[in-house]
Amino acid sequence: MPVTLDAIVMFLGWIGAAAGVVAYAMVSRGRWAASSAPFQLTNLTAAGLMGMVAAANGVWPSVAANLVWIVIGTQAIVVLVRARARRRTAAEAVAAVTPTVAAVAPAVAVGTVTAPAPAPEAVLADADTSPREVGLAA
Template identity: 40%
Template sequence: MHQQLLINLVGWAGAATLVLAYALVSTQRLVGDGVAFQAMNIAGAVALTLNSAVHGAWPSAVLNVVWVGIGAVAMYRLARRSRKAAQQVAEQAAERELAAPSGRVSGQVRVAAFSTAIRHLLIPAMDRLAREHPGVVCSITEMEGAPALRELRRGVLDLTITDRDASLGLESRQQVSVVPLREDPYRVVVPAGWPPVHDYGDLADRPWIAGPPSSTTGQVLERLGRQRSFTPRRAHVCVDYPAVFALVAAGHGAAITPDLALRGIGRDADRLRVTDLPGPGARHLDVLVAAGREGQPAVEALLAALRKVAQ
């Protein structure tokens, strides 16, 4: 009787542990590839395996054995990542010692960013690095959003440049360090041939070139519509700013664009007009640094160059 009660308690404890682990990950209190989550999964699955085997529920027992195996593989990979991070710390210390006498640093920095940041922030920062720290080599990948964050957490990247609508606040970023870079105001641009625009009422019936709903410019246009009581007519959806400017210059619609992107307006400058409409707000540009890479001399040199360029 007591043994049966103990087995039941073990089973319920295992089920509660698995549910708790899922709830903590869903509420972003734990990360899915962290030690705590995997340990809770393994412990819960072991308890349920024991309970299922005693009761002869073999499909459930086998399922939980597989669950334990998946957790064990994940823990092994986490251990490898931890050893790699420790090695990186040792390499950072060695690089700092080498850099101290001359004041110059060297090393490779792997960076991901969206196209506007590459053109107007990273390339000027690399030019500055070439003068001040010629031993620092940057490897750039055009990537953003969830894929870039995933590669950052895996250690494939050292840092990535991201953007977010200033009205949304700073999103929680686990396993990375967030370095604010600059505030980038939004502008409303219209074709040069359109009549003068004095307020958003003048654009209520006009077509818009919008970003996707998940993009910062897409979110800003949605917010502006709510605040100014109009429903934007999204005639086109476009991510690439040179393409956006070409569509605006050709008279196909108005658009919201960050100030940084206007640096690359090029030959379309005479065919579109930047308005003075209030309210679009701004986006924040942040640099996310992979865990274990903070303080690494080459990374710090690039961050310093990015800050100077962003001013």
């Protein structure tokens, strides 16, 4: 049985549908944040694949909705990339100014051992980004 273009498009549509369900499930279960790159990339993939299937079948309202979904997802990815670049630049600036934590932080006695005091965190880790920080919150 030969593989037809229709079969390939349908297969890609199923992949897009599965990607959309995975993204929704991961956010609903708290495994991904709505402002995370994995969620946004999975949603973008789902919209692109399902939009392609809709276009191949002439379902133009769905094509329009998926194009809007793609624009929103692309904007979210751009915002995430810019926020990550700002954090990286800030971290490099802090590292350039602060030679070492041990040299700057005062010592704190811990039992009989003296340890340097923990330095305040200058930059949030990627996973700890709040939606407002990256501009995705309503």
